[in-house]
Amino acid sequence: xxxxxxxxxxxxxxxxxxxxxxxxxxxxxxxxxxxxxxxxxxxxxxxxxxxxxxxxxxxxxxxxxxxxxxxxxxxxxxxxxxxxxxxxxxxxxxxxxx
Numbered sequence: 012x013x014x015x016x017x018x019x020x021x022x023x024x025x026x027x028x029x030x031x032x033x034x035x036x037x038x039x040x041x042x043x044x045x046x047x048x049x050x051x052x053x054x055x056x057x058x059x060x061x062x063x064x065x066x067x068x069x070x071x072x073x074x075x076x077x078x079x080x081x082x083x084x085x086x087x088x089x090x091x092x093x094x095x096x097x098x099x100x101x102x103x104x105x106x107x108x109x
Contacts, residue, residue, distance in 0.1 A: 012051075012058070014058070015059065015062075016060060022084040022087055024086060025055075026084070027056065027083070027084045028056055028081055028083045030060045030061065030081055031079060031080040032063065033063050036078050038079055038095065039078055039096075042097075056106060056109070073092075079096060080094050080095075083106070
């Protein structure tokens with residue numbers, strides 16, 4: 012299940028992947044069903060979406076210049092950043108390695 016990120020503090024505990032997106036971004040919309048499907052396969056990882064326009068400072072805090080961007084956090088530390096629309100298999104591989 013994918014949850015909406017409402018506060019930056021939500022990435023501080025455990026393993027979390029955040030899909031940084033915007034409703035006006037075509038590639039972001041295309042990645043949404045892939046992200047949703049993967050969330051059903053990884054019970055130990057929290058899947059969250061962050062509309063870049065809704066959390067001021069999030070993009071700057073994590074140096075996001077392109078969306079979609081997927082950020083994998085482990086106890087609040089960025090361990091992987093995947094930029095742009097990617098294949099399901101690539102995202103799955105990255106998640107298996109955390």
